[in-house]
Amino acid sequence: MSAIETTVQATVRQALALALPGGGQLLVAVSGGADSLCLLHALCALALELGLALHVAHLDHGLRAASAADAAWVGALCADWELPCTLGHCEVRVLAERGRLSLEDAARQARYSFLARVARQVGARAVAVGHTADDQAETVLLHLLRGAGLEGLAGMAPDARWPLPDERGADRLRLLRPLLTLTRAETEAYCAAAGLLPRQDESNRDPAYTRNRVRLELLPLLRELNPGITATLGRTAQVIAGEVAALQSIELKVWAAMAAEESGGVRLARTVFEQQAVGLQRRLLRRAVAVLASLHDLTWEQVEAARRIALAGRTGACASLPHGLRLRVGYGWLWIEPAQLAADRDWPTLAQPMQLHIPGEATLAAGWRLTAQQLARAELPDDWATTREPWVAYLDADAVGCDVLLRARRPGDWLVPLGLGGRQKLSDLLINVKMPAVCREALPLVLVGEAIAWVVGVRCDQRFAVTDHTERVCVLRVARDVEG
Amino acid sequence: MSAIETTVQATVRQALALALPGGGQLLVAVSGGADSLCLLHALCALALELGLALHVAHLDHGLRAASAADAAWVGALCADWELPCTLGHCEVRVLAERGRLSLEDAARQARYSFLARVARQVGARAVAVGHTADDQAETVLLHLLRGAGLEGLAGMAPDARWPLPDERGADRLRLLRPLLTLTRAETEAYCAAAGLLPRQDESNRDPAYTRNRVRLELLPLLRELNPGITATLGRTAQVIAGEVAALQSIELKVWAAMAAEESGGVRLARTVFEQQAVGLQRRLLRRAVAVLASLHDLTWEQVEAARRIALAGRTGACASLPHGLRLRVGYGWLWIEPAQLAADRDWPTLAQPMQLHIPGEATLAAGWRLTAQQLARAELPDDWATTREPWVAYLDADAVGCDVLLRARRPGDWLVPLGLGGRQKLSDLLINVKMPAVCREALPLVLVGEAIAWVVGVRCDQRFAVTDHTERVCVLRVARDVEG
Numbered sequence: 001m002s003a004i005e006t007t008v009q010a011t012v013r014q015a016l017a018l019a020l021p022g023g024g025q026l027l028v029a030v031s032g033g034a035d036s037l038c039l040l041h042a043l044c045a046l047a048l049e050l051g052l053a054l055h056v057a058h059l060d061h062g063l064r065a066a067s068a069a070d071a072a073w074v075g076a077l078c079a080d081w082e083l084p085c086t087l088g089h090c091e092v093r094v095l096a097e098r099g100r101l102s103l104e105d106a107a108r109q110a111r112y113s114f115l116a117r118v119a120r121q122v123g124a125r126a127v128a129v130g131h132t133a134d135d136q137a138e139t140v141l142l143h144l145l146r147g148a149g150l151e152g153l154a155g156m157a158p159d160a161r162w163p164l165p166d167e168r169g170a171d172r173l174r175l176l177r178p179l180l181t182l183t184r185a186e187t188e189a190y191c192a193a194a195g196l197l198p199r200q201d202e203s204n205r206d207p208a209y210t211r212n213r214v215r216l217e218l219l220p221l222l223r224e225l226n227p228g229i230t231a232t233l234g235r236t237a238q239v240i241a242g243e244v245a246a247l248q249s250i251e252l253k254v255w256a257a258m259a260a261e262e263s264g265g266v267r268l269a270r271t272v273f274e275q276q277a278v279g280l281q282r283r284l285l286r287r288a289v290a291v292l293a294s295l296h297d298l299t300w301e302q303v304e305a306a307r308r309i310a311l312a313g314r315t316g317a318c319a320s321l322p323h324g325l326r327l328r329v330g331y332g333w334l335w336i337e338p339a340q341l342a343a344d345r346d347w348p349t350l351a352q353p354m355q356l357h358i359p360g361e362a363t364l365a366a367g368w369r370l371t372a373q374q375l376a377r378a379e380l381p382d383d384w385a386t387t388r389e390p391w392v393a394y395l396d397a398d399a400v401g402c403d404v405l406l407r408a409r410r411p412g413d414w415l416v417p418l419g420l421g422g423r424q425k426l427s428d429l430l431i432n433v434k435m436p437a438v439c440r441e442a443l444p445l446v447l448v449g450e451a452i453a454w455v456v457g458v459r460c461d462q463r464f465a466v467t468d469h470t471e472r473v474c475v476l477r478v479a480r481d482v483e484g
Numbered sequence: 485m486s487a488i489e490t491t492v493q494a495t496v497r498q499a500l501a502l503a504l505p506g507g508g509q510l511l512v513a514v515s516g517g518a519d520s521l522c523l524l525h526a527l528c529a530l531a532l533e534l535g536l537a538l539h540v541a542h543l544d545h546g547l548r549a550a551s552a553a554d555a556a557w558v559g560a561l562c563a564d565w566e567l568p569c570t571l572g573h574c575e576v577r578v579l580a581e582r583g584r585l586s587l588e589d590a591a592r593q594a595r596y597s598f599l600a601r602v603a604r605q606v607g608a609r610a611v612a613v614g615h616t617a618d619d620q621a622e623t624v625l626l627h628l629l630r631g632a633g634l635e636g637l638a639g640m641a642p643d644a645r646w647p648l649p650d651e652r653g654a655d656r657l658r659l660l661r662p663l664l665t666l667t668r669a670e671t672e673a674y675c676a677a678a679g680l681l682p683r684q685d686e687s688n689r690d691p692a693y694t695r696n697r698v699r700l701e702l703l704p705l706l707r708e709l710n711p712g713i714t715a716t717l718g719r720t721a722q723v724i725a726g727e728v729a730a731l732q733s734i735e736l737k738v739w740a741a742m743a744a745e746e747s748g749g750v751r752l753a754r755t756v757f758e759q760q761a762v763g764l765q766r767r768l769l770r771r772a773v774a775v776l777a778s779l780h781d782l783t784w785e786q787v788e789a790a791r792r793i794a795l796a797g798r799t800g801a802c803a804s805l806p807h808g809l810r811l812r813v814g815y816g817w818l819w820i821e822p823a824q825l826a827a828d829r830d831w832p833t834l835a836q837p838m839q840l841h842i843p844g845e846a847t848l849a850a851g852w853r854l855t856a857q858q859l860a861r862a863e864l865p866d867d868w869a870t871t872r873e874p875w876v877a878y879l880d881a882d883a884v885g886c887d888v889l890l891r892a893r894r895p896g897d898w899l900v901p902l903g904l905g906g907r908q909k910l911s912d913l914l915i916n917v918k919m920p921a922v923c924r925e926a927l928p929l930v931l932v933g934e935a936i937a938w939v940v941g942v943r944c945d946q947r948f949a950v951t952d953h954t955e956r957v958c959v960l961r962v963a964r965d966v967e968g
Contacts, residue, residue: 144628144716144717144720145706145709145710145713145716146710146716147716147717147719147720149720149723150634150723150724150727153637153720210709213708213709214709217705218705218706218709221701221702221705222629222702224697225629225694225697225698225702226629226630229629232628232629232630232631233628233631235631235784236628236631236633236637239633239634239763239766239784240634241762241763242761242762242763242765242766243634243727243731243763244763245761245762245763246731246734246760246761246762246763246764246767247727247730247731247763248761249761250730250734276730277726277729277730277732277733278725278726278729278730279723279725279726279727279728279729279730279731280730281726282723282726283730300719300723
């Protein structure tokens with residue numbers, strides 16, 4: 001066996017021993033080019049030793065004149081090598097138009113969808129593809145050109161989760177790249193040494209594809225500046241993959257400690273958010289959007305604007321996010337929630353406890369005010385007892401006195417809701433009236449001494465209600481100046 | 485004022501308001517090119533508003549024929565604008581030869597050293613330089629070409645620590661880059677609008693400098709593939725700087741929880757190390773090397789080899805690191821330490837407690853064995869009491885009995901060291917005999933019941949010593965099979 005065959009097979013052996021230590025059914029994606037042909041040949045040579053049962057898959061993308069001949073060639077090769085083989089065909093051009101995708105994206109989706117289907121059919125837990133160090137370098141550069149962020153610069157993993165997570169069975173399917181540390185030249189040398197005649201894909205030279213320009217123009221220039229650029233980029237991808245793993249594990253921990261899904265939104269603990277390093281703040285906001293909708297259409301500018309508003313910390317302030325979401329700064333929490341839902345539940349909120357003298361006025365958060373006045377019983381409007389305007393409360397002025405406290409709720413709060421005839425926990429009341437959890441935290445309460453007199457916008461307390469004996473009435477009213 | 489002047493001055497205003505909110509003395513590095521001239525002009529326009537007292541510094545690197553004329557030109561400009569100015573001169577070629585540095589590295593060192601000195605002299609806490617978004621894009625690409633890792637891809641920060649940390653006063657000096665989000669074309673447009681005639685540095689076109697090839701060849705090609713590449717790379721740098729900040733803060737926390745400097749080495753808690761994501765494991769190993777020596781000469785391969793050996797976890801295994809350091813897998817700890825020091829202190833270690841029946845043999849870690857036999861008093865060698873062979877102990881066999889326990893030390897351990905005549909804490913004994921702390925943790929102790937009979941290699945206990953009444957002697961001996 002030639003030196004190159006030994007090298008390649010040792011690399012493939014190591015990768016498979018790590019990824020599939022027990023062996024088993026393995027699907028091999030074979031285009032017929034040097035990379036995948038080299039991979040298939042090496043896997044065949046090692047199959048017995050590694051306990052692998054191989055199955056070949058080839059998808060004719062219908063994009064080139066020669067593609068049907070390539071498919072037939074792979075089929076004949078498999079017959080010759082006595083390997084089970086599934087040939088597929090699709091019209092990528094049609095898929096691209098239908099899905100408004102680029103040809104490259106449509107081809108990728110069609111290919112991985114096909115491979116997942118065949119893997120299910122043959123019972124394979126893993127699919128091996130022929131990506132090399134050159135493909136890795138191109139991928140890193142393409143992501144750099146696109147501004148794809150750290151996860152993009154990590155390139156392709158040697159043992160990855162399935163790239164189409166929504167595909168049926170994708171959670172149990174892995175994508176293996178045993179050749180990722182070998183160069184394309186090495187796979188070509190392997191084919192030559194093993195007497196294999198790979199197919200040529202003429203579209204690999206079409207400058208309409210950015211990847212081809214990266215391979216044919218950018219990489220040769222970079223190679224002049226650093227002859228080892230392929231290895232350098234592969235190393236960089238590996239370094240960054242490690243850093244990404246560290247960041248993701250931290251992100252997960254912080255998320256678990258400070259985030260919760262509630263009432264169709266996500267809430268993040270504000271102080272914990274503020275303490276995080278910039279990169280984690282960005283990640284937490286992105287994750288919140290991903291949990292509620294998707295990262296699609298989320299721009300850097302949106303993340304940064306949301307982050308700035310979150311850090312400025314003005315209660316009630318909002319920032320727009322895609323998919324109809326917004327970030328809203330609450331008291332103690334940051335809410336990422338549907339903007340519509342949030343509008344439905346615009347309730348007054350209280351930033352901190354405050355005293356209110358009657359008559360008088362208190363400024364609440366986000367443009368809300370609470371005014372208190374005293375009227376003689378006779379001055380009340382006729383329909384005072386029947387209108388159910390939630391933002392006004394009529395209380396017995398003598399029971400209330402001249403000073404009340406405004407505060408948010410605390411554990412253990414209770415009241416005697418008007419009309420209920422008995423004591424009730426505040427938390428139960430708020431659930432009964434179906435107040436969204438998002439609004440409960442900073443909802444203002446009006447207290448007389450230790451007793452809740454009015455749960456603003458929700459219910460008065462029986463003990464402070466206007467009765468037949470009431471002579472003077474305390475009128476409490478909340479209103480909003482402007483859209484906050 | 486033209487639109488470009490408004491834009492540039494707004495950018496500089498925002499940067500300075502953030503970096504030096506109270507204003508104060510600011511040193512401005514001015515080469516005379518468009519970037520630094522634009523910066524100086526904008527700073528002059530804003531100095532009163534921002535409370536800045538400006539001082540200009542220019543270093544003649546002595547590399548170009550025109551450099552003395554450039555220096556004179558900057559001096560004349562400052563006289564004209566009534567700005568205090570310090571002109572410096574050095575021979576970078578000489579410095580490069582003397583320090584075996586590239587011209588670029590030598591120039592950079594000379595420049596930042598000069599700027600730090602002038603900043604000290606004029607009492608400036610910050611130095612502003614004219615780096616633009618184009619410089620940032622070039623820097624990111626240069627670091628990518630070099631494989632500089634994540635910190636390199638973060639490029640230049642708008643408000644950075646001093647780049648030469650060993651310079652006197654460097655810990656209090658900051659490097660500001662107010663133009664970092666503006667392009668070079670914008671600084672040129674600003675100069676044109678403000679009627680400024682910047683100097684041209686012909687060495688900016690010299691293809692001998694990699695940076696020039698990046699600017700003149702690589703970036704134009706990238707711009708064909710992505711017309712917004714400068715902004716994309718600037719964004720990428722900013723994203724990565726945020727991620728790096730997150731990683732560094734986590735690294736610091738994990739380090740504080742699991743690392744300690746001791747006896748000229750660093751020890752890392754093994755289980756904590758194993759639980760970290762790959763990127764953090766690499767960072768912890770690099771930090772350990774940086775703490776003891778420097779990151780210079782530490783290769784990726786060394787870090788990966790050390791990491792693999794650490795994770796394999798065979799007690800006693802070692803990996804080479806630069807600067808004469810090595811990683812050694814200890815019981816419960818990973819040691820990064822001078823290999824020489826480590827060799828001086830090759831002591832037996834115990835991986836876990838074990839019973840030993842006498843006569844019999846116990847296998848210790850890293851190829852060490854402990855054998856126990858019983859001899860009649862008469863069988864002892866003549867010199868048994870006078871030789872001070874540390875790896876052999878002679879005890880009273882009847883005092884010892886037939887079963888001993890081997891274990892590592894525990895808090896509160898004590899013994900009655902032979903010859904001392906009284907009880908002593910084991911920890912004090914080990915300090916007195918100057919045993920390196922690194923060896924103490926897993927040093928085997930031989931116990932009879934609860935009592936320490938032999939601190940292996942160090943001292944016997946008086947209570948188990950051979951006396952005139954001893955009839956049978958228990959001989960304990962440790963030896964090493966192979967280099968572990």
